[in-house]
Amino acid sequence: MMIRVDDIDAQVSTLRDAGVEFEEYDLPGFKTENGLVDQGEGMRGGWCRDSEGNLLAILQMPDERFGIRHVDVRRGSTISAQ
Numbered sequence: 001m002m003i004r005v006d007d008i009d010a011q012v013s014t015l016r017d018a019g020v021e022f023e024e025y026d027l028p029g030f031k032t033e034n035g036l037v038d039q040g041e042g043m044r045g046g047w048c049r050d051s052e053g054n055l056l057a058i059l060q061m062p063d064e065r066f067g068i069r070h071v072d073v074r075r076g077s078t079i080s081a082q
Contacts (some may be wrong), residue, residue: 008060009043012036015048015058023047023055051073 006013012022012035022035023046030037036046042062047055 001054003056003058005058007058008036008046008058009060012046020048023049 025032038044045059
């Protein structure tokens, strides 16, 4: 499961305060530092496990990377992808 967040540092801090431990990886071209990997262009991520052992991803990514636009749905707009 992937959870997208706007501020990964704040979310990871909150989760750590609640006792969540983040996975560490050291692979060619992919290394976490303090539980997070920085893939450049504003894309950062971390992985942790739930109480059942399932791997969960927490990602912060810029909208432009995937052609996603945020709109104000309270004004009757729709959310769309290009």
